[in-house]
Amino acid sequence: MRSLSLVLAVLLTAAGCASASDEGGGETGTGGTGPITFATGRDTTAYLQPLLDRWNQAHPAEKVTLLELPEAADEQRAQMVANLQAKSTRYDVLGLDVVWTAEFAENGWIIPLERGLFPLDRFLPPVVETAVYKNRLWAVPYTSNAGLLYYRTDLVKKPPRTWAELRDQARQIMKKQDIGGYAGQFLAYEGLTVNFSEALQSAGGQIVSRDGTEVTLDPAKAQIALDFLLQGLREGWIPKESLSYKEEESRLAFQEGRLAFARNWPHAYGPARAKLGKKLGVTRLPGLNGPGSSTLGGANLAISAYSKHQRTAQEFIRYFTSLENERRVLTEGSFPPVWTELYDDPALIKRFPYLPVLKESILAAKARPVSANYNQLSLVIASSVAKALGNPSSESADDVAASMKSELEEIIRTQ
Template identity: 75%
Template structure:
C-alpha cells in the first residue's frame, strides 16, 4: 500500500490539473486573472491615464494597458472586428459605440455579463437598454449622450421648440446678422443617419430589428424640413459637408446661430463664446424633438485570457466615483442618474439638466446585428434626397429608402 500511495497521489494531481484547465470550457488556470488591455478611440483620452494609474497601483498583478484606436468610429470598429474575427486576444476590455452591441454579441465577439454584478438600477434606463441584446446583458454602460441644440442666446431671445420656430428665427438671424441659420451633421456618414433618425423620432425598425417600421409621412416631413432649409438658405450649403467637428467650429466661430451637436462641443464653445450661447432640447415638428441616444459601453472580448480581471475593471470603471471623474476630467456624460442632479457638477456643466431630460426622452438608433450596413443605406438615401437643387421629397424617395432597408434586413 505504501508503494501505491505516490502513484495514487500523482493520478489525483493530474486529474485535478485537467479539470482546472481549458478542456472543460471554463476560464484558464489563472482563474481569468492577470494583465489586461483597454481598447478605446483616441479622441479625448488624456483624462484616462490617471484613472488607469489608480487601478494599476491597487492591482499590480492585473495591470491594464491602454490601446488607443483611431479617432473615427468606423475605423475603431474595423480594427476591433479584424482582430476578433482572427480570434485574437489583443483586446480584453472594448469600448463599444452603443449601436455595436447587437453586432458584437450576435457574432460571439464579446461575452455575456451577469446583471447583478453591476448597479444597473442606478443608471439612466435608456442607457442600460443599449447594453442588452436578446434578453442578455452584453456590456455595461460607460458614457451616455444625446443630441442638443446649441443656440446664440445673445441673438435669440427664446430657444425654438418646433421646426417652425427654428425656421422663423433662423431666417431672422440670417437677415439681421448675416450669419448662417442652422446646421447639423449632413455629410453622408453616420452623423446623417443620426440627424435623420432624430427628425423622424427614432422609429425606423421594430424593437426586434426584424422589420422596417419607418413612418412614410414622418420620413417625408423630415426630409422636407431639411430640404426647405437648404432651398431657402437658412441652412447653408456648406452644411452638406459637415460632420461633428465642422459644425462645432462653425458655431463657436460665430458662423451659425443654431447647431445640432453632442454635449462634447460645450466646452470649446464656452471658451470661445463665453455666455453668448446656451443649449436646449432639439426642436421637433410639433414640439420638443427626440434625440438619438449615443454613448459607449464596456464589453469583455470573447478571446480574453483574463476575463475575470476584465469584468472587475469594468466594475471599477463604471463605479460612481470613477464616473464623476469621467465627467469632471473628461467631459463625457456619465451613466449614473444622480450625477445629473449634483449641484457641483451642474455648476461646472450647466447643460446637465437639459441633457438628462434629452437622454430620458431619447430613442435608440435601429437595433440590428447589421447596423453598419443599415446606417450606410440611410445616410446614402438621405444624402441623395438633400442634393441640389433641394427638391421637395417625393413618395418615391421614401419608398425607395424603405425598400433598401428591407433588402438590407433580408441579407442578414
C-alpha cells in the same frame, strides 16, 4: 461586492455562450486573472491614463494597458472586428460604440454579463438598453450622449421648441445679422444617419422595430423629416456648406459666429463656452410639434470572448463604471456619465450648466436601429438622405423615403 465564487460561476457560465443565438462562434476565454488590455478610441483629452493608474496601483498583478485605436468610430470597429475574427487574445476589455452591441453579441465576439453584478438600476434607463440584446446584458454602459441644440443668447430671446419656430427665428436672424441659420452633421456618414433619425423620431416615426426584425419606417413620416431639412436648404437658412459638415466643422461654424443655431453633442459645449461665454445657450432639439427626440450616443464596455483574463476584465469594468469613476469621467474627461444622480448634483451643474438639459435629452432619446447589420442599415440611410439633400430642388422626399424603406427591408430579410 459579490463573493468570488459567484463571479467565477457567472464567468464559467458565460464562457459557454458563443453567441446571442447560441449557435456557432469561436472558443471563449479561460475566465482567469492577470494583466489585461483596454482597447478603445483615441483619448483626445488625456483623462484615461490617470484612471487606469489608480487601478494599476491597487492591482499590481492585474495591470491594465491602454490600447488606443483611431479616433473615427468606423476605423475603431474595423480594427476590433479584424482582431476578433482572428480570435486574437490581444484585446480583453472593449470600448464599444452603443450601436455595435447587437453585431458583436450575435457574432460571439463578446460574452454575456450577469446583470446583478452592476448597479444598472442607478443608471439612466435608455442607456442601459443600449447594452442589452435579445434580453441579455452584453456590456456595461460607460458614457452616454445625446444631441443638443446650441444657440446664441444674444440673438435668440426664447429658444425654439418646434421646427417652425426654429425656421422663423433662423430666417429673421439671417436677414438682420447676415449669418447662417442652422446646421447639423449633414455629410454622408454616420452623423447624417443620426441627424435623420432624430428628425424622424421628432416627427413620431422610427426606422425598425425594437427587436430589429422589422422595418417600421412610415414613408409619410420619413417624408416629413426629410422635408424639414430640404426646406431649410431651399430657403437658405440651412447653408449649403453644411452638407460637408461633421461634428468638428459644425462646432467651429457655430462658435466662430457663422451660425445662430447648431445641433451637436455635449462635447462641443466646453470649446463653445470658452469662445462665446454668456452668449452661449443650449436646449433640447426641437421637433415637429414640440421638443424633439435625440439619438442616443455613448460607449459601453464589453469583454472579449477570446480574453484569457475575463475575471479581471469584469472586475476592471466594475471599477471603471463605479460612481466615483463616473464622476471623474465627467469632471476630467468632460464626457456624459451614465449614473442618474450625477445629473442632479448641484456642484456638477454649476460647473456643467447643460447637465439638466442633457438629462432630459437622454431620457427622451431613442437608440439607433438594433441590428447585427447596423452598418449596412446606416449606409443606406446616410446615402439616401445625402442624395436628397444634395439636390433639394429636384429630389422628391416621398420617393426617397419609399426607396429607403425598400433597401432597408432587403437588409433585414437577409440578416
